[in-house]
Amino acid sequence: xxxxxxxxxxxxxxxxxxxxxxxxxxxxxxxxxxxxxxxxxxxxxxxxxxxxxxxxxxxxxxxxxxxxxxxxxxxx
Amino acid sequence: xxxxxxxxxxxxxxxxxxxxxxxxxxxxxxxxxxxxxxxxxxxxxxxxxxxxxxxxxxxxxxxxxxxxxxxxxxxxxxxxxxxxxxxxxxxxxxxxxxxxxxxxxxxxxxxxxxxxxxxxxxxxxxxxxxxxxxxxxxxxxxxxxxxxxxxxxxxxxxxxxxxxxxxxxxxxxxxxxxxxxxxxxxxxxxxxxxxxxxxxxxxxxxxxxxxxxxxxxxxxxxxxxxxxxxxxxxxxxxxxxxxxxxxxxxxxxxxxxxxxxxxxxxxxxxxxxxxxxxxxxxxxxxxxxxxxxxxxxxxxxxxxxxxxxxxxxxxxxxxxxxxxxxxxxxxxxxxxxxxxxxxxxxxxxxxxxxxxxxxxxxxxxxxxxxxxxxxxxxxxxxxxxxxxxxxxxxxxxxxxxxxxxxxxxxxxxxxxxxxxxxxxxxxxxxxxxxxxxxxxxxxxxxxxxxxxxxxxxxxxxxxxxxxxxxxxxxxxxxxxxxxxxxxxxxxxxxxxxxxxxxxxxxxxxxxxxxxxxxxxxxxxxxxxxxxxxxxxxxxxxxxxxxxxxxxxxxxxxxxxxxxxxxxxxxxxxxxxxxxxxxxxxxxxxxxxxxxxxxxxx
Numbered sequence: 001x002x003x004x005x006x007x008x009x010x011x012x013x014x015x016x017x018x019x020x021x022x023x024x025x026x027x028x029x030x031x032x033x034x035x036x037x038x039x040x041x042x043x044x045x046x047x048x049x050x051x052x053x054x055x056x057x058x059x060x061x062x063x064x065x066x067x068x069x070x071x072x073x074x075x076x
Numbered sequence: 077x078x079x080x081x082x083x084x085x086x087x088x089x090x091x092x093x094x095x096x097x098x099x100x101x102x103x104x105x106x107x108x109x110x111x112x113x114x115x116x117x118x119x120x121x122x123x124x125x126x127x128x129x130x131x132x133x134x135x136x137x138x139x140x141x142x143x144x145x146x147x148x149x150x151x152x153x154x155x156x157x158x159x160x161x162x163x164x165x166x167x168x169x170x171x172x173x174x175x176x177x178x179x180x181x182x183x184x185x186x187x188x189x190x191x192x193x194x195x196x197x198x199x200x201x202x203x204x205x206x207x208x209x210x211x212x213x214x215x216x217x218x219x220x221x222x223x224x225x226x227x228x229x230x231x232x233x234x235x236x237x238x239x240x241x242x243x244x245x246x247x248x249x250x251x252x253x254x255x256x257x258x259x260x261x262x263x264x265x266x267x268x269x270x271x272x273x274x275x276x277x278x279x280x281x282x283x284x285x286x287x288x289x290x291x292x293x294x295x296x297x298x299x300x301x302x303x304x305x306x307x308x309x310x311x312x313x314x315x316x317x318x319x320x321x322x323x324x325x326x327x328x329x330x331x332x333x334x335x336x337x338x339x340x341x342x343x344x345x346x347x348x349x350x351x352x353x354x355x356x357x358x359x360x361x362x363x364x365x366x367x368x369x370x371x372x373x374x375x376x377x378x379x380x381x382x383x384x385x386x387x388x389x390x391x392x393x394x395x396x397x398x399x400x401x402x403x404x405x406x407x408x409x410x411x412x413x414x415x416x417x418x419x420x421x422x423x424x425x426x427x428x429x430x431x432x433x434x435x436x437x438x439x440x441x442x443x444x445x446x447x448x449x450x451x452x453x454x455x456x457x458x459x460x461x462x463x464x465x466x467x468x469x470x471x472x473x474x475x476x477x478x479x480x481x482x483x484x485x486x487x488x489x490x491x492x493x494x495x496x497x498x499x500x501x502x503x504x505x506x507x508x509x510x511x512x513x514x515x516x517x518x519x520x521x522x523x524x525x526x527x528x529x530x531x532x533x534x535x536x537x538x539x540x541x542x543x544x545x546x547x548x549x550x551x552x553x554x555x556x557x558x559x560x561x562x563x564x565x566x567x568x569x570x571x572x573x574x575x576x577x578x579x580x581x582x583x584x585x586x587x588x589x590x591x592x593x594x595x596x597x598x599x600x601x602x603x604x605x606x607x608x609x610x611x612x613x614x615x616x617x618x619x620x621x622x623x624x625x626x627x628x629x630x631x632x633x634x635x636x637x638x639x640x641x642x643x644x645x646x647x648x649x650x651x652x653x654x655x656x657x658x659x660x661x662x663x664x665x666x667x668x669x670x671x672x673x674x675x676x677x
Contacts, residue, residue, distance in 0.1 A: 011095055012095050014095065014098075014099040024369065034291075035098075035129055035130075035291075036098075038291055038293070038347065039094055039095055039098055039216065039297065042094060042296075042297050042298060043095065043177045053286075054286050055288065057286070057290060058290065067374070
């Protein structure tokens with residue numbers, strides 16, 4: 001799971017997966033801006049078969065937060 | 077940083093993923109900021125009412141795939157009408173070669189019309205169309221080409237099926253706007269058919285209201301990659317690089333089976349051969365319809381010519397031998413066959429789309445003739461139409477009567493060429509064609525065809541200045557300019573309006589600023605016919621000489637010696653300017669073309 005989420009995020013941001021950690025977040029990670037966030041959400045939804053509300057979409061701005069959300073959605 | 081050709085290679089797969097497009101957007105921006113020497117850079121402005129970053133990224137990728145490095149300007153969010161109307165705006169200062177207009181149904185339709193009657197709706201639609209015409213005129217006068225998106229209707233309705241009958245329903249407003257805008261755009265605007273794209277994907281899949289409300293993005297970004305080939309179709313229409321010829325293999329491409337092995341009656345074609353036979357026949361109907369609408373059809377097959385031709389005698393064959401403008405069957409490789417076809421048809425290699433069921437053949441053609449678009453049809457005839465259609469290779473921006481006459485004309489050219497093999501000498505051959513021609517000042521209606529020729533004629537094009545319909549309007553109005561067109565017919569076909577010329581009165585003479593001719597009427601003394609008429613008109617206007625001008629392009633070598641052949645003397649050492657004095661006998665301009673009608677310039 002760890003690898004899959006990080007690799008989807010890395011691919012969406014166009015960065016190397018090893019440059020990312022749980023703490024990586026929008027605004028502090030190179031290339032992760034509000035437009036990249038849209039790509040990121042679109043790719044995560046497609047890869048994990050989940051759907052985010054627009055509130056979740058704007059709140060989930062770090063890898064840790066994205067992971068919480070994906071795990072929660074996958075259980076329910 | 078990646079080189080342009082590396083980037084082009086990266087972007088060649090289909091469909092492109094969203095991330096690839098967005099990453100490439102940045103790379104293209106960097107490349108265009110400091111282009112390699114000689115890089116084919118063009119300025120492309122994107123203007124629309126919503127968020128443009130993603131669509132402009134896809135546009136940049138599409139342009140790279142067409143071999144051009146775009147420098148992209150994104151108009152400020154939501155202000156595209158002002159950007160176009162205000163000639164001092166950032167968009168105008170950018171001086172785009174091409175402007176892409178991206179309207180959205182939400183700002184173009186009028187919600188207060190929902191219950192209005194037909195007349196009120198027509199008035200409102202007319203006003204909208206007028207506003208766009210005004211914008212196109214401003215962009216056109218600045219010498220730019222225009223591409224615009226059609227509108228996509230929302231998926232919700234207000235009164236169910238009755239919305240279809242209500243003139244002011246949003247769906248009907250969108251439909252009417254698309255129809256009227258395309259009509260008004262004529263040859264001035266090329267369209268990206270977003271409505272068609274959305275419908276082929278499914279409009280519910282296409283729309284994504286969450287993206288609209290949070291980010292003002294008009295459709296689901298998952299489909300951005302599907303947009304790229306659609307845009308390329310529109311780009312080719314404005315760049316004058318639309319494909320003109322479909323070259324097809326025969327066995328397992330136009331019918332199931334191998335005619336040389338299975339015999340004509342062993343071929344799988346038509347409903348008696350089940351799903352496969354029906355699919356091959358449907359594909360033949362599709363190919364024939366492309367021919368009917370003006371795409372030139374040709375065969376390139378490894379076969380014995382007689383045996384291959386017998387395949388068309390199959391009772392279920394929709395295509396017949398004379399549907400094809402060229403027929404190349406031999407046991408040598410297809411690269412040679414394609415070379416002979418472009419030679420016979422007098423067209424450029426880059427206007428060819430080649431389809432084959434054998435990936436080894438398409439691969440060979442791709443490697444040896446990279447200008448040719450080679451499409452691997454696969455082994456399932458049910459997918460053939462979709463595989464060809466997906467590339468938008470033959471998209472046209474406007475519809476003219478000459479497009480439908482073309483196949484008859486090319487079929488006639490093949491018959492005329494066959495006569496040329498029989499005819500003892502060129503003079504009696506040309507005589508036997510019984511040609512009738514006329515040179516005249518084009519009417520408003522004919523200007524669309526003149527503009528189309530300006531865009532797509534590459535070979536017999538002396539200066540490749542590519543005047544748009546806007547430019548031509550201005551030239552027609554200028555008393556120092558002469559805009560002429562020529563029609564030609566022979567006993568095989570009416571070739572229609574197939575040559576144009578722009579002359580400018582300068583320094584006591586007349587300079588030929590633009591002169592072009594469709595390859596259909598090459599080598600028939602049409603150039604002598606036009607020049608003789610031009611000499612009379614120039615003399616009437618007081619000119620004492622005609623100045624010819626030739627600007628070499630990668631494709632117009634065929635006319636490099638046109639002026640010396642027509643009795644012009646070199647003026648400059650570089651082969652650009654040529655002079656022929658008027659008032660001398662012009663017996664050398666005798667032709668095999670008879671005057672069709674009294675001149676009415």
